[in-house]
Amino acid sequence: MSVRANRIAEQMKKELGDIIGQKLKDPRIGFVTVTGIDVTGDLQQAKVFISVLGTAKEREDTLIGLSKAKGFIRTEIGQRIRLRKTPEIEFEMDESVAYGNHIESLIRQVNDENEQ
Template sequence: MANFARTDRVGQQIQREIAELVRLELNDPRVRLVTITGVEVAGDYSHAKIFFTRLDGKNEEAQQGLDRAAGFLRSQLARSIKLRIMPQLHFVYDASVERGSHLSQLI
């Protein structure tokens, strides 16, 4: 059970670091308005799903920009987070914010 708590902590650390790197290090205009909303790390630390949203709705553009920067982001993470295996980064659009906004409008 402690393994799950550790993967959660690693996911939170990856989320903080990725958000900072996207904000400060990436010059790609496709990722300027991206918000990192969550990270799920596999139990063996081989993969991490990074959930994002973009305020202006250009999600496909943001997906392409983040996928293109995944190698750079992974190498920067390896410098700041000491793990035996740095997970492969997989970016996934988080539609929960959009669904929540839609539900709020219905009420």
């Protein structure tokens, strides 16, 4: 990723956290954390990685709610970040947080078994 794409990704991450946390009123959207953004080199597309606290159903509902709000979110991003063309946004679950928690619990389990 180019330096410019990195800068735009960081700016988008900051703005998305604000937009999702304060502007969206959709009851399907739970407690969302934007964990990362991959912007293509031509700045046409942005893949937004999110983590959501809650059950699998709540995570799924949050993705649906965010997908429905894509147009609004993109408009807000366009107003906050001055770009000729605002990237298309695609939301994806960031499984790395859940995977890290799973690994941590396995390590804890092994340590507990060794102490006995």
